[in-house]
Amino acid sequence: MSQDNHLLPDGSTAAPMFEYGLRFLAGGIAVSAFAVLGDTLRPKSFAGLFGAAPSIAVATLLITLSQKGAPFAALEGRSMIVGAFALAAYSWTVCVLLKKFLLSSWTATMAALIVWFAVALGVSAGLFQLS
Amino acid sequence: MIVQFKPSALRQTRWYEYLVRFVLGGAMTVVAGLIAARFGPVIGGLFLAFPAIFPASATLIEKHVRERKEKAGLPGARRGKEAAALDAAGAALGSFGLAAFGLLIWLMIVQSPVGALVLAAASWLTVAVLAWEVRRWL
Numbered sequence: 001m002s003q004d005n006h007l008l009p010d011g012s013t014a015a016p017m018f019e020y021g022l023r024f025l026a027g028g029i030a031v032s033a034f035a036v037l038g039d040t041l042r043p044k045s046f047a048g049l050f051g052a053a054p055s056i057a058v059a060t061l062l063i064t065l066s067q068k069g070a071p072f073a074a075l076e077g078r079s080m081i082v083g084a085f086a087l088a089a090y091s092w093t094v095c096v097l098l099k100k101f102l103l104s105s106w107t108a109t110m111a112a113l114i115v116w117f118a119v120a121l122g123v124s125a126g127l128f129q130l131s
Numbered sequence: 132m133i134v135q136f137k138p139s140a141l142r143q144t145r146w147y148e149y150l151v152r153f154v155l156g157g158a159m160t161v162v163a164g165l166i167a168a169r170f171g172p173v174i175g176g177l178f179l180a181f182p183a184i185f186p187a188s189a190t191l192i193e194k195h196v197r198e199r200k201e202k203a204g205l206p207g208a209r210r211g212k213e214a215a216a217l218d219a220a221g222a223a224l225g226s227f228g229l230a231a232f233g234l235l236i237w238l239m240i241v242q243s244p245v246g247a248l249v250l251a252a253a254s255w256l257t258v259a260v261l262a263w264e265v266r267r268w269l
Contacts, residue, residue: 020161027160028153031184035152039144042135044192044214045266048221049259051188054232054252057179059160061236061248064167070241072172077236077251079176084233087180088226091219094189098216105193105215109186120177128173 019067026059052087079124086120143195152184159183180229185222189215224266228259 038050057080064073093115097108159181167175193211200207232255239247 020164023160023164024157026157027163028157031156031159032149032153035156035184035188036141036149038188040136040138040140042137042140044217045221045224046134046263048218048223049225049228049263051182051185051218051222052180052225052229052259054179054229054255055156056160056163056181056183057229057232057236058248058252060163060167060179061240063164065240065244068172070244072167073244074237074240075172076167076176076179077233077238077240079173080179080233080236081230083177083180084226084230086177087182087229088223090182091185091223091226094185094219095216095223098189098212098219102209102212105189105212106186108215109182109189113182116182120180124173124177 019063023059023063026063027056030055030059048091052084052091079128082123082127083120085123086116089119090116143199144191148187148191151187155184155187176233180226180233182222185219189218192218220266221263224262225259227262228255228257231255231258 034050034053034055038047038053041047041050061073061076064076090112093112094108097103097112098105101108103111159178163175163178163181166178193215195211196214197207197211200210232251235251235254236247239250
């Protein structure tokens with residue numbers, strides 16, 4: 001029989017909702033703050049450094065630490081190294097697609113997502129024995 | 132080349148463009164949390180370096196530069212793409228800083244959570260700026 005999960009006395013469903021609400025707020029603020037900072041800096045290549053700021057990481061790790069503990073966060077940090085190299089490959093691909101192939105920014109950034117997924121998942125599979 | 136801080140550049144950005152980045156950033160943080168909860172920290176950690184708002188940011192840069200050039204009576208399409216490409220090149224260099232951030236979190240967070248976060252943030256900025264300086268002199 002279905003029941004209203006929000007009314008569960010132990011709050012087992014309400015707690016994750018609160019956690020994800022908090023994640024949304026923290027992530028939105030962190031990403032916006034780094035993006036605004038990047039907007040105000042010149043030259044553009046320097047401002048671009050903030051496109052690889054650890055905004056989602058900071059927001060996530062703070063909550064992960066309190067919810068799942070430091071060992072879980074440490075493993076996320078290890079995988080993040082691989083994700084960062086995938087981001088480098090992605091950004092370089094976007095740069096090439098824009099300069100050499102003159103694609104629009106939207107097309108280039110969306111098409112290059114294949115590179116991010118290929119590098120991130122491919123390297124992880126090799127290093128961490130993903131099953 | 133001197134790094135400049137230009138707050139006046141913020142006037143070019145419209146309110147809904149800030150909103151888009153806020154929503155995308157928030158949504159990606161939720162998605163990263165859901166992925167970590169479903170598939171574990173090894174897969175979840177990858178998404179801490181996912182280019183969540185990159186498409187929106189690059190599109191904004193291209194649009195702003197194109198509009199500025201066209202307002203001045205110059206052809207702006209190519210300049211807009213070049214500006215977005217420069218931003219992407221910067222992000223590629225910044226990614227090395229992000230890798231340093233992940234490394235310090237991995238090695239230190241169990242021993243000292245606060246210290247790890249502070250040092251990781253400092254190392255992100257240091258490595259990213261160093262990579263940019265090295266690229267500039269090559």
